[in-house]
Amino acid sequence: MDRQTKSIVIKDRSTGTPYSVIVVFIVTAIVSMLIIWQVESRNQDSRRSDLALHAHNHASLLETLLNQSLSANYALASLVRAGDGEVQHFSAIAAKLHQHYPIVSHFTLSPNGIVSEVYPLEGNEVSLGFNQLEDSIQNAEALLAKESGLMTLAGPVALVQGGTGVIGRLPVFMDHNQEERFWGFTNVTLRLEELLRIANLDTLSNQNMAYALWKLSKDGAPSQLISSNSERIRSDSVDVIINVPNGAWLLKVAPIHLIFESGALALKLLLGLFISSLAALQTWLIISLRHDRAFLEDRVTERTNEIYQAESQLRATLDAIPDLLFEVDIKGTIHLFHSPKKELLLAKPEDFIGHTFDDFLPDEARVICYSALNEANEKGFSSGKCYSLEIDNQCHWFELSVSKKAASPDNLPRFILISRDITERKTNASSIERLAFYDPLTGLPNRRLLLDRLQQALAWNERHETKGALLFIDLDNFKVINDSLGHAVGDLLLEKVAIRLNAAIRKVDTAARIGGDEFVILLSDLPEDTHLTALHAERVASKIAQLLRNPFTLLDNEYVVTSSIGITLFTSGQASLDEVLQRADLAMYQAKNAGKNTICFFDPALQEQIDHNLELSRGLRLALDYNQFFLEFQPQVNREGALVGAEALIRWCHPELGLIPPNRFIPVAEETGLIIPIGDWVLKNACKQLHIWKSHSKAKHLTLSINVSSRQFSQSNFVEQIKACLNQYEIDPKCLELELTESMLVKDQNDVITKMLELSKLGIQISLDDFGTGYSSLTYLKRMPIKQLKIDQSFVKDINMDLDSANLCDAIISLGHSLSLEVIAEGVETLDQFEYLAQRNCDLFQGYYFGKPSSADQLLKLIF
Numbered sequence: 109m110d111r112q113t114k115s116i117v118i119k120d121r122s123t124g125t126p127y128s129v130i131v132v133f134i135v136t137a138i139v140s141m142l143i144i145w146q147v148e149s150r151n152q153d154s155r156r157s158d159l160a161l162h163a164h165n166h167a168s169l170l171e172t173l174l175n176q177s178l179s180a181n182y183a184l185a186s187l188v189r190a191g192d193g194e195v196q197h198f199s200a201i202a203a204k205l206h207q208h209y210p211i212v213s214h215f216t217l218s219p220n221g222i223v224s225e226v227y228p229l230e231g232n233e234v235s236l237g238f239n240q241l242e243d244s245i246q247n248a249e250a251l252l253a254k255e256s257g258l259m260t261l262a263g264p265v266a267l268v269q270g271g272t273g274v275i276g277r278l279p280v281f282m283d284h285n286q287e288e289r290f291w292g293f294t295n296v297t298l299r300l301e302e303l304l305r306i307a308n309l310d311t312l313s314n315q316n317m318a319y320a321l322w323k324l325s326k327d328g329a330p331s332q333l334i335s336s337n338s339e340r341i342r343s344d345s346v347d348v349i350i351n352v353p354n355g356a357w358l359l360k361v362a363p364i365h366l367i368f369e370s371g372a373l374a375l376k377l378l379l380g381l382f383i384s385s386l387a388a389l390q391t392w393l394i395i396s397l398r399h400d401r402a403f404l405e406d407r408v409t410e411r412t413n414e415i416y417q418a419e420s421q422l423r424a425t426l427d428a429i430p431d432l433l434f435e436v437d438i439k440g441t442i443h444l445f446h447s448p449k450k451e452l453l454l455a456k457p458e459d460f461i462g463h464t465f466d467d468f469l470p471d472e473a474r475v476i477c478y479s480a481l482n483e484a485n486e487k488g489f490s491s492g493k494c495y496s497l498e499i500d501n502q503c504h505w506f507e508l509s510v511s512k513k514a515a516s517p518d519n520l521p522r523f524i525l526i527s528r529d530i531t532e533r534k535t536n537a538s539s540i541e542r543l544a545f546y547d548p549l550t551g552l553p554n555r556r557l558l559l560d561r562l563q564q565a566l567a568w569n570e571r572h573e574t575k576g577a578l579l580f581i582d583l584d585n586f587k588v589i590n591d592s593l594g595h596a597v598g599d600l601l602l603e604k605v606a607i608r609l610n611a612a613i614r615k616v617d618t619a620a621r622i623g624g625d626e627f628v629i630l631l632s633d634l635p636e637d638t639h640l641t642a643l644h645a646e647r648v649a650s651k652i653a654q655l656l657r658n659p660f661t662l663l664d665n666e667y668v669v670t671s672s673i674g675i676t677l678f679t680s681g682q683a684s685l686d687e688v689l690q691r692a693d694l695a696m697y698q699a700k701n702a703g704k705n706t707i708c709f710f711d712p713a714l715q716e717q718i719d720h721n722l723e724l725s726r727g728l729r730l731a732l733d734y735n736q737f738f739l740e741f742q743p744q745v746n747r748e749g750a751l752v753g754a755e756a757l758i759r760w761c762h763p764e765l766g767l768i769p770p771n772r773f774i775p776v777a778e779e780t781g782l783i784i785p786i787g788d789w790v791l792k793n794a795c796k797q798l799h800i801w802k803s804h805s806k807a808k809h810l811t812l813s814i815n816v817s818s819r820q821f822s823q824s825n826f827v828e829q830i831k832a833c834l835n836q837y838e839i840d841p842k843c844l845e846l847e848l849t850e851s852m853l854v855k856d857q858n859d860v861i862t863k864m865l866e867l868s869k870l871g872i873q874i875s876l877d878d879f880g881t882g883y884s885s886l887t888y889l890k891r892m893p894i895k896q897l898k899i900d901q902s903f904v905k906d907i908n909m910d911l912d913s914a915n916l917c918d919a920i921i922s923l924g925h926s927l928s929l930e931v932i933a934e935g936v937e938t939l940d941q942f943e944y945l946a947q948r949n950c951d952l953f954q955g956y957y958f959g960k961p962s963s964a965d966q967l968l969k970l971i972f
């Protein structure tokens with residue numbers, strides 16, 4: 109049958125079994141009964157003929173005994189006739205007769221029916237004179253004999269001399285004048301007991317036979333029971349008529365009804381039933397066995413089919429697996445093999461079986477295969493081990509998966525080894541790796557790989573107590589070349605730079621491109637001595653600078669490229685990866701600041717500042733939560749010296765570092781974004797202060813200006829925040845001034861102007877802080893709703909010494925006034941400065957001359 113189409117037909121053989129068993133039981137029971145019946149019939153017949161034989165034998169014996177014994181009457185009758193009625197010497201003759209008839213009890217002569225002679229006399233004396241014709245018991249049979257003239261058997265009767273006997277009575281007739289005249293009787297008497305004894309009737313009992321000896325009446329009916337060995341004779345008796353003189357006896361012989369006979373029949377019936385049951389059982393067993401056999405056949409078919417299915421499934425699965433599959437033992441001997449890709453084989457498939465890896469694989473691959481086998485032998489499974497093979501001049505990569513097969517303890521362990529061709533994956537992985545870790549333009553490691561190598565270098569330093577150096581290289585005039593000659597040429601230059609960098613370093617070092625024209629060289633495994641390390645790093649940097657200075661030929665022209673190189677040395681545990689990179693970067697900027705084409709080592713002072721900033725940023729995060737900020741207020745006065753307002757200046761009281769000036773922490777807050785919550789805090793506290801002043805009649809006119817950082821101002825909801833604060837503290841918007849710096853106005857002017865217009869609509873005043881230090885432009889001054897210009901204190905400081913500063917202050921005041929803006933000078937420390945500015949019509953003044961930043965209470969003392 110076809111494997112695919114093979115199906116199982118399992119017949120239902122469960123029905124029919126009980127019927128067959130019942131039929132077999134019934135048929136067997138019937139046959140058994142018939143056999144028993146037949147056997148019983150035969151037994152019956154045989155017993156019956158046996159009975160008949162016994163009955164006839166005993167009847168015949170009785171008849172013979174009687175006839176023979178009673179025939180003695182004829183002898184006696186002859187004697188009577190011969191003696192003409194007289195018998196001489198009767199006793200002697202009778203004695204002689206007795207010898208011939210030993211079973212006769214006694215002989216009697218009864219002339220006219222009266223006993224006159226008896227032999228033997230002894231014991232029978234009493235019978236003498238007994239009249240047979242007149243005895244009421246015997247007279248009927250005596251008369252019968254007389255009248256019939258035939259010998260007649262009388263009895264059994266009770267004899268007068270005692271006991272029971274039968275009497276053969278022969279009537280004797282004498283010729284008298286030619287006339288027959290009755291003389292009397294000759295009698296032969298037999299003791300019944302003796303007769304029966306000799307007739308052996310008792311032996312029937314031994315034959316399990318019952319008998320009954322009856323005397324029959326004239327009409328043939330039993331009239332007197334003579335003898336019997338059983339109370340009841342069965343109706344199926346064998347009856348034999350015994351002809352006795354002038355009468356008949358009947359001998360009935362029947363089997364004695366024995367219990368065991370019916371028991372035997374019942375036993376036979378039971379045996380029949382038992383045999384029937386056995387036959388039925390056998391039938392059931394045969395049917396069951398057949399059924400079981402058929403069931404087993406079905407199961408075998410079913411299992412075979414399943415095995416076929418599983419096998420074809422396995423075969424299809426194996427065919428679908430594009431891998432090489434081997435079954436091998438621990439010695440590498442190949443026992444089974446499967447491969448849909450014949451092109452990946454190092455030998456013909458048939459050559460694999462029975463051979464080991466040693467016969468096909470090169471050393472390296474073989475070692476890996478055995479190591480995978482050993483691993484699988486120990487752990488049950490091995491995966492991920494890879495090896496490569498040269499097939500048709502191409503390098504192919506294979507990955508091994510090995511699993512240990514369950515085996516009996518006597519056998520060597522076997523393994524399923526799958527070898528997967530991962531060449532494509534390897535190629536893809538390496539291109540992905542290239543993309544992920546290498547700069548596509550120059551082929552140099554990118555920033556990620558550099559950091560990885562730096563990490564390894566730090567670890568190496570820690571283990572081997574060595575040092576490393578990082579060189580940050582920036583091409584000084586790359587931008588000019590790129591912009592003037594185009595990006596393609598710029599790219600070409602970068603590629604050539606990369607080649608020269610690689611040429612300048614050892615194999616253990618790394619040259620990376622981390623962006624634009626920025627390259628980094630990682631020098632690892634340098635001596636522990638800092639001086640020597642610095643010397644080596646400086647030498648490499650000089651070599652690189654020199655190599656780069658050699659002209660590059662780009663578009664047939666030669667270009668000289670200079671570079672700024674920053675160097676930092678590192679050991680393990682001192683700094684993080686980013687920090688090391690940052691230090692080299694800083695050093696590079698130092699080199700740039702030093703006039704380019706220079707090599708600079710990282711300045712620890714710079715780093716200290718960075719570290720300090722870092723610490724400040726950590727502290728700033730906690731400062732708000734721990735309420736470490738407070739505001740001071742610096743007075744602002746008019747030309748008359750009257751207090752018109754104040755500038756709110758934030759103060760940070762650090763628990764360990766003490767009072768930290770805003771110039772130190774505000775830039776850090778701006779850089780970290782913390783300026784937003786801090787600015788919010790300042791706004792709220794300034795508004796709170798204005799709210800307090802509102803209740804003082806002499807202070808309610810005071811304005812309060814606050815510094816707003818660029819980041820704070822560029823928040824999309826900045827205006828809403830101001831509005832909410834005004835509402836919350838119910839203050840006059842005119843009293844609140846926002847100080848913005850010039851630099852804030854340059855970026856995203858539309859957004860700045862929109863916000864400024866919204867704020868001025870609210871009534872908020874805007875002041876331009878540090879005016880004169882930035883890119884002041886008349887255009888935006890005109891377009892923006894600014895109320896005030898604040899002259900930067902650096903100009904005020906030198907106003908009396910430096911003409912330029914004085915001129916600048918003059919110009920700012922004139923400009924402000926020409927634009928109808930209020931002008932305020934900050935940093936006024938002396939009377940001369942105040943007078944100069946006042947003469948120039950500066951409107952307001954702020955500076956130590958009028959008061960240093962102080963608490964709100966201190967400030968109000970200036971009024972009261």
Ligand SMILES: Nc1nc2c(ncn2[C@@H]2O[C@@H]3COP(=O)(O)O[C@H]4[C@@H](O)[C@H](n5cnc6c(=O)[nH]c(N)nc65)O[C@@H]4COP(=O)(O)O[C@H]3[C@H]2O)c(=O)[nH]1
Pocket residue numbers: 742756757758769770771774790814815816817847877878901934935936937954955956957961
């Ligand atoms: N030598 C001298 N200095 C004078 C004189 N008069 C005023 N000053 C100082 O000049 C600075 C004026 O503030 P700024 O220009 O806005 O410059 C501020 C401002 O840019 C920033 N700042 C202060 N508070 C805040 C604030 O709440 N928010 C923001 N964003 N920045 C603030 O920190 C800067 C420095 O603030 P401060 O250290 O408080 O220094 C204040 C003030 O104490 C004087 O006669 N002589």
